[in-house]
Amino acid sequence: xxxxxxxxxxxxxxxxxxxxxxxxxxxxxxxxxxxxxxxxxxxxxxxxxxxxxxxxxxxxxxxxxxxxxxxxxxxxxxxxxxxxxxxxxxxxxxxxxxxxxxxxxxxxxxxxxxxxxxxxxxxxxxxxxxxxxxxxxxxxxxxxxxxxxxxxxxxxxxxxxxxxxxxxxxxxxxxxxxxxxxxxxxxxxxxxxxxxxxxxxxxxxxxxxxxxxxxxxxxxxxxxxxxxxxxxxxxxxxxxxxxxxxxxxxxxxxxxxxxxxxxxxxxx
Amino acid sequence: xxxxxxxxxxxxxxxxxxxxxxxxxxxxxxxxxxxxxxxxxxxxxxxxxxxxxxxxxxxxxxxxxxxxxxxxxxxxxxxxxxxxxxxxxxxxxxxxxxxxxxxxxxxxxxxxxxxxxxxxxxxxxxxxxxxxxxxxxxxxxxxxxxxxxxxxxxxxxxxxx
Numbered sequence: 001x002x003x004x005x006x007x008x009x010x011x012x013x014x015x016x017x018x019x020x021x022x023x024x025x026x027x028x029x030x031x032x033x034x035x036x037x038x039x040x041x042x043x044x045x046x047x048x049x050x051x052x053x054x055x056x057x058x059x060x061x062x063x064x065x066x067x068x069x070x071x072x073x074x075x076x077x078x079x080x081x082x083x084x085x086x087x088x089x090x091x092x093x094x095x096x097x098x099x100x101x102x103x104x105x106x107x108x109x110x111x112x113x114x115x116x117x118x119x120x121x122x123x124x125x126x127x128x129x130x131x132x133x134x135x136x137x138x139x140x141x142x143x144x145x146x147x148x149x150x151x152x153x154x155x156x157x158x159x160x161x162x163x164x165x166x167x168x169x170x171x172x173x174x175x176x177x178x179x180x181x182x183x184x185x186x187x188x189x190x191x192x193x194x195x196x197x198x199x200x201x202x203x204x205x206x207x208x209x210x211x212x213x214x215x216x217x218x219x220x221x222x223x224x225x226x227x228x229x230x231x232x233x234x235x236x237x238x239x240x241x242x243x244x245x246x247x248x249x250x251x252x253x254x255x256x257x258x259x260x261x262x263x264x265x266x267x268x
Numbered sequence: 269x270x271x272x273x274x275x276x277x278x279x280x281x282x283x284x285x286x287x288x289x290x291x292x293x294x295x296x297x298x299x300x301x302x303x304x305x306x307x308x309x310x311x312x313x314x315x316x317x318x319x320x321x322x323x324x325x326x327x328x329x330x331x332x333x334x335x336x337x338x339x340x341x342x343x344x345x346x347x348x349x350x351x352x353x354x355x356x357x358x359x360x361x362x363x364x365x366x367x368x369x370x371x372x373x374x375x376x377x378x379x380x381x382x383x384x385x386x387x388x389x390x391x392x393x394x395x396x397x398x399x400x401x402x403x404x405x406x407x408x409x410x411x412x413x414x415x416x417x418x419x420x421x422x423x424x425x426x427x428x429x
Contacts, residue, residue, distance in 0.1 A: 006270055006287035006333050028334075035290075035329045036310060048287070050334060076323075100401025101385075102378065103311065105323040106330065182400070 002044040008053050012136050012159055015049050019157040022047040027159060029072045030106040032099070033115045051110075057161065058108075062087060065167055066132075071110025071160045079104060088129070089267060090171035090189070094121050097175050099182065110160040113145070116152050116208060118239070119183035123209040125165070125173065128189035128200035132164040148207045168193045170223070172263035174256045176203075178243050185244055186252040190260040192223050199257055204238045204249040215257055223265065225258040272336040276301070277345030285332050292316045294332035295342060303343035303373045307403070314402030317374040317381075318342045324381035326401070343373035346380070347428060355422035356380050356415075365415030367406040378402050379416040380423075388424040390417055 005022075009015040019025050025047035028034050037043045051057060051072055058072040060081045067087040069078060078084050079096035098104055098112075098121055112122040113133060126133065126142040133140045136159045145153050154160070170192040178185045184203030191198050197219040199212045218227040233253050238246035269284045276299060283298055295301045295318070304327055307315030311329040318327045319341040346354035353361065356376050366372045382390065382398045390398075395413045404412060423429075 001288045003286070003288060006331075028331075031331060031334065032311065032329055035331065038288075039309070052334060100314070101381065101398055102314065102317055102324045102326045102401050103329075105320075105325050 001038045002041065004038075004045055005047045007047060007049045009049060009051075010053060010055070012054060012057070012161060015051060015054065015159055016136050016157050018047070018049045019159070022049075025049055027051055027114070029108040029111045030074065031111075032103055032107040033111060033117070051159070059162075060084060063164070067091070067165045067167060068162055069109055069165070070162050072108045073110075075099070075104035075107045075109070075112075076101070078109060087167050088165060088171060090173050090191075090264070091125055091129075091165065094125055094173040094175075094189070097121060097173075097177075109163060113163065114152060114154060114160055116146055116148075116150055117183075118149050118205065118208045119178070119181075119185075119187075119203045121173070121175065121184060121187055121202060124184075124187050124189040124200040124202035126163065126200075127209050127211060128191040128198040129165045129168055129171065130191075130193065130198065131166075133160060134162045134164060135160050142209075146209055151208075166193070170264040170267060172260045172267065174260040174263060176252055176256055178203075180243075186249050186256055188253060188256040188260045190219070190257060190264050192219070192264060196220055197223060199260075201233075201253055204253060206237055206239050212253065212257070219261060223261065225261045228254065228258050228261065270333045270336075272333055274335050274337065275339040277341055283332075287331065287333050289332040290328055291318070291320075291330040291332045291335050291340070292327035294335075295327060295340070301342050301344050305370055305373055307370065307374070312401070312403065313371070314374040314378060315371050317377040317402070319377060319381060322381075322384065324378050341377075343377060346376070354380070354428045355426045356383070356419035359419030359422055360412075360415040363411050363415040363418055365407070365412045366404075371402060371404045375399075375402050375404065375412055375416075376419075379419060380429075382416065383420045383423050384429075388420045390420045392417070 026045035029051045059070040075095045075098045084092040168191040173189045175187040187202040199215040235246035235250040240246040305315035307313035311326045316328040
């Protein structure tokens with residue numbers, strides 16, 4: 001790991017000022033993506049701004065009909081939160097599938113979103129649930145926020161502060177893990193919302209998380225695994241690597257989407 | 269350099285560290301607590317698991333500066349020198365939960381954290397799921413799982429947490 005200067009702000013405003021003052025500074029919260037990348041010398045930020053000491057940035061609460069999760073809430077906190085379990089159990093389950101217990105004690109929702117790893121779990125939940133990503137500057141819809149592999153709309157001095165999830169009628173996340181890395185080879189998040197159905201896919205798209213509108217329309221008419229029979233997604237635009245071909249991933253999307261609809265139906 | 273103050277195995281520690289020092293390096297090289305191992309150095313194998321404020325974390329993926337003001341417990345802190353072993357350590361000895369022993373400190377710290385979160389009556393299924401982040405490359409996991417189940421029960425009757 002290369003040398004860097006370490007900063008520990010106590011407020012989001014201080015953190016933002018540090019980002020403005022120090023070019024190429026990076027934010028760190030749990031560090032479970034950034035530290036490994038820095039160890040491999042794939043990243044060498046000259047400044048690290050530690051968000052973990054900012055109070056009130058990791059809260060989990062209901063506000064009206066939305067579940068609001070603070071940016072530095074850890075995966076383990078989301079997975080075991082009674083509030084999340086009550087409002088959106090699929091989200092608690094998703095958080096409990098990330099990494100392993102020790103990783104879940106450190107990794108944060110804000111970190112996962114800001115990194116936008118194409119195999120991360122939270123982006124699928126944000127896109128399917130129609131979450132609002134709140135920063136120190138503005139509110140972003142997932143369609144605006146996620147901009148392809150490891151790319152987001154975040155500006156260099158912008159900090160995610162919280163994520164607001166509208167509570168769906170039914171939802172489920174089914175993850176098919178890569179046997180070695182345990183990241184999603186394919187993950188499907190299905191959400192039946194008051195006005196529509198959304199199906200978001202992670203792990204498979206060569207451009208990151210995406211929605212399958214053909215599935216969504218069929219499920220809006222009839223929310224049943226049977227509604228998806230005969231439907232498939234094209235392999236074009238999907239990842240192909242030693243873990244699975246694009247065709248295999250396309251097949252998995254169909255299978256996992258049906259399982260997710262079944263699981264969501266069983267919950268409510 | 270950054271000044272840090274933390275509690276390690278119940279003792280206050282003050283030090284000046286380069287911010288890029290990993291917690292595992294700090295424990296092993298500065299404090300000479302070499303029970304915590306570096307296996308994969310990529311947060312996958314779990315040989316480096318310690319407790320940070322009572323929760324299992326991978327010390328190879330944690331910066332020492334980020335442990336400033338917090339409490340760290342390593343395998344050395346489970347039982348006092350010369351005193352009887354911690355019940356989880358004793359269970360690993362009794363049930364042959366190790367062969368070469370390299371993964372063992374991490375296995376035991378993970379196991380103790382597991383008991384804190386999941387209680388004393390752990391099914392094989394729960395133990396195997398919870399061992400997701402700990403790799404053993406020699407025993408297979410059968411005896412490790414047995415050790416943890418027995419250690420979890422023994423911890424109920426023990427004063428050692």
